[in-house]
Amino acid sequence: MSCECGKYEAVRLDRKSILRRIRESKSLKKKLEGLAEYREGYQWHNLYRCAECGQLWQESYAWNFGAKWYLFQVPPLDAGEWLAEPYVQPDELMMYGVAYEGLMAQSYEARDCPCREEGCENPAIRFHILCKEHYLASQLKLPRGRVFPPYSVG
Numbered sequence: 001m002s003c004e005c006g007k008y009e010a011v012r013l014d015r016k017s018i019l020r021r022i023r024e025s026k027s028l029k030k031k032l033e034g035l036a037e038y039r040e041g042y043q044w045h046n047l048y049r050c051a052e053c054g055q056l057w058q059e060s061y062a063w064n065f066g067a068k069w070y071l072f073q074v075p076p077l078d079a080g081e082w083l084a085e086p087y088v089q090p091d092e093l094m095m096y097g098v099a100y101e102g103l104m105a106q107s108y109e110a111r112d113c114p115c116r117e118e119g120c121e122n123p124a125i126r127f128h129i130l131c132k133e134h135y136l137a138s139q140l141k142l143p144r145g146r147v148f149p150p151y152s153v154g
């Protein structure tokens with residue numbers, strides 16, 4: 001097979017790997033055929049297939065990385081299902097991970113007052129009305145989309 005799909009590894013969740021894939025994507029795209037487009041708010045995705053090996057690729061718009069398109073391999077999925085929920089984009093997973101680590105690195109002092117979340121019996125943390133767990137959940141917005149290997153969330 002003369003396609004180059006197998007030459008590309010999954011994008012790693014670091015800035016360097018994502019920036020490299022942004023650069024590679026222009027030539028990679030030439031051999032792919034477009035299947036579907038998704039536009040909703042800030043979620044911009046395109047679905048492509050390699051005409052030779054059938055590998056699906058999603059192209060997503062990376063607002064966090066200079067507002068650029070880039071491609072990554074995704075598992076087989078019907079275009080209709082993909083349109084209902086595209087795959088999550090690795091750059092957003094990366095940003096989520098950075099935010100999560102930043103929040104986890106802070107120290108949270110419990111205070112003498114319960115968490116405001118219904119049914120939660122943990123103490124609220126200092127300066128907040130929520131316990132650590134619920135505070136973190138309120139600060140982190142999980143990226144939208146289907147999670148797929150090798151990625152995971154949480």
Ligand SMILES: [Zn+2]
Pocket residue numbers: 003004005006050051052053054055
């Ligand atoms: Zn291919």
Ligand SMILES: [Zn+2]
Pocket residue numbers: 115116117120121122130131132133134
């Ligand atoms: Zn709580």
